[in-house]
Amino acid sequence: xxxxxxxxxxxxxxxxxxxxxxxxxxxxxxxxxxxxxxxxxxxxxxxxxxxxxxxxxxxxxxxxxxxxxxxxxxxxxxxxxxxxxxxxxxxxxxxxxxxxxxxxxxxxxxxxxxxxxxxxxxxxxxxxxxxxxxxxxxxxxxxxxxxxxxxxxxxxxxxxxxxxxxxxxxxxxxxxxxxxxxxxxxxxxxxxxxxxxxxxxxxxxxxxxxxxxxxxxxxxxxxxxxxxxxxxxxxxxxxxxxxxxx
Amino acid sequence: xxxxxxxxxxxxxxxxxxxxxxxxxxxxxxxxxxxxxxxxxxxxxxxxxxxxxxxxxxxxxxxxxxxxxxxxxxxxxxxxxxxxxxxxxxxxxxxxxxxxxxxxxxxxxxxxxxxxxxxxxxxxxxxxxxxxxxxxxxxxxxxxxxxxxxxxxxxxxxxxxxxxxxxxxxxxxxxxxxxxxxxxxxxxxxxxxxxxxxxxxxxxxxxxxxxxxxxxxxxxxxxxxxxxxxxxxxxxxxxxxxxxxxxxxxxxxxxxxxxxxxxxxxxxxxxxx
Numbered sequence: 001x002x003x004x005x006x007x008x009x010x011x012x013x014x015x016x017x018x019x020x021x022x023x024x025x026x027x028x029x030x031x032x033x034x035x036x037x038x039x040x041x042x043x044x045x046x047x048x049x050x051x052x053x054x055x056x057x058x059x060x061x062x063x064x065x066x067x068x069x070x071x072x073x074x075x076x077x078x079x080x081x082x083x084x085x086x087x088x089x090x091x092x093x094x095x096x097x098x099x100x101x102x103x104x105x106x107x108x109x110x111x112x113x114x115x116x117x118x119x120x121x122x123x124x125x126x127x128x129x130x131x132x133x134x135x136x137x138x139x140x141x142x143x144x145x146x147x148x149x150x151x152x153x154x155x156x157x158x159x160x161x162x163x164x165x166x167x168x169x170x171x172x173x174x175x176x177x178x179x180x181x182x183x184x185x186x187x188x189x190x191x192x193x194x195x196x197x198x199x200x201x202x203x204x205x206x207x208x209x210x211x212x213x214x215x216x217x218x219x220x221x222x223x224x225x226x227x228x229x230x231x232x233x234x235x236x237x238x239x240x241x242x243x244x245x246x
Numbered sequence: 247x248x249x250x251x252x253x254x255x256x257x258x259x260x261x262x263x264x265x266x267x268x269x270x271x272x273x274x275x276x277x278x279x280x281x282x283x284x285x286x287x288x289x290x291x292x293x294x295x296x297x298x299x300x301x302x303x304x305x306x307x308x309x310x311x312x313x314x315x316x317x318x319x320x321x322x323x324x325x326x327x328x329x330x331x332x333x334x335x336x337x338x339x340x341x342x343x344x345x346x347x348x349x350x351x352x353x354x355x356x357x358x359x360x361x362x363x364x365x366x367x368x369x370x371x372x373x374x375x376x377x378x379x380x381x382x383x384x385x386x387x388x389x390x391x392x393x394x395x396x397x398x399x400x401x402x403x404x405x406x407x408x409x410x411x412x413x414x415x416x417x418x419x420x421x422x423x424x425x426x427x428x429x430x431x432x433x434x435x436x437x438x439x440x441x442x443x444x445x446x447x448x449x450x451x452x453x454x455x456x457x458x459x460x461x462x463x464x465x466x467x468x469x470x471x472x473x474x475x476x477x478x479x480x481x482x483x484x485x486x487x488x489x490x491x492x493x494x495x496x497x498x499x500x501x502x503x504x505x506x507x508x509x510x511x512x513x514x515x516x517x518x519x
Binding site: 079083085096097099102103106107108110111112114115142 | 399401412415416459
């Protein structure tokens with residue numbers, strides 16, 4: 001591939017405090033601009049830890065992580081302005097004092113920067129994301145009043161509003177019904193192409209593997225076991241022995 | 247005999263101004279403290295400020311500056327040091343709470359004469375008449391500074407109040423803002439302790455903000471109404487204190503607690519249907 005490397009990990013290990021066994025062990029991989037990579041593996045394989053190590057929310061203990069050519073440990077705050085991150089499970093207190101539109105706009109706050117006000121363009125991006133995800137009617141609702149699926153859509157809209165160059169999505173369809181999953185997977189694939197994003201998506205339900213996915217990384221016990229095209233990684237043998245829950 | 251016959255008009259104006267400013271700034275800071283579930287910070291800071299003031303009186307040093315030093319020390323222990331040691335803030339607060347209380351009571355024993363002891367008691371319970379022009383100027387500057395800081399960094403505070411980890415993920419350096427809240431709390435407590443008293447100042451931090459949270463889903467409205475509740479409860483406390491000769495700290499704690507009870511009952515957020 002002639003494209004530039006956007007994400008590079010060299011011999012990266014991550015150990016949580018108080019743990020002896022690393023959650024990620026000696027991972028080396030690189031991801032080029034425009035790739036749509038899905039990360040699969042059984043529970044506890046280190047999929048979420050991989051995403052959070054990459055965006056610097058969890059500090060790695062060994063090795064080096066470079067995003068857009070910059071070290072995540074040194075330039076974490078700057079780099080996270082370029083990364084759209086959707087966390088796996090996200091719960092909100094029912095009395096939480098925030099409206100849906102505020103939560104979505106917050107995705108852009110880092111990018112807007114210090115001492116600068118929210119602009120008309122930011123509000124336009126908010127409206128556009130609400131439309132893409134199909135949640136315009138939720139705009140003025142309190143965030144704590146939403147169902148799990150609606151909340152997940154709001155968090156996806158937040159990621160889109162940010163207009164990042166890199167996307168980290170951790171099980172983006174886990175709370176969505178069949179129809180929403182397919183609509184949003186399609187929207188994400190289109191947005192990935194239009195915006196030339198580099199996308200990393202942790203996915204559990206392989207039936208919702210987006211068709212734009214051109215690479216699958218299979219993790220097990222914190223190690224990369226397979227890293228290739230979806231056809232080569234997701235073999236019948238692997239699906240039956242290692243991912244029986246599909 | 248009315249209050250206007252007992253006290254000079256200037257004293258009444260200074261007292262009311264100081265009360266409104268303390269009510270506004272404490273409850274504005276309380277908006278963040280309540281949302282971050284750090285209500286014990288209010289207890290801890292107030293006891294630290296009380297211990298500092300008591301030490302000041304025991305050593306014949308200015309109580310305000312030692313109260314400020316102790317409060318900021320708590321902010322420092324809870325902020326940067328807790329981050330380094332990776333301990334839960336609630337654990338540190340629990341330990342600091344008992345330590346600062348113990349130090350405060352110990353320092354009280356070292357205060358030399360009875361006149362000083364009455365000053366010490368006013369630090370514990372608050373004193374309406376002890377407030378000076380300078381105290382009001384300090385409170386005014388502090389209130390203005392806190393409002394200015396909130397306006398300047400509203401986006402950052404807004405995102406952190408929703409979720410600190412998500413704010414960090416969106417590219418906001420959350421640590422400086424978190425520490426800023428802790429330090430502002432320390433300064434606010436130290437500057438307001440003379441009026442409300444060290445034992446009950448946390449009521450003015452926690453109660454008005456908790457009331458505002460009962461009514462609104464929009465954080466901006468909570469930031470606006472929390473200081474209004476703070477002013478209302480402080481003035482209510484002053485009236486109660488004058489009428490029944492209660493200590494000012496106790497009066498504010500009573501009015502704001504009643505206010506909170508009413509807010510829970512009237513809360514539209516808790517209504518069904």
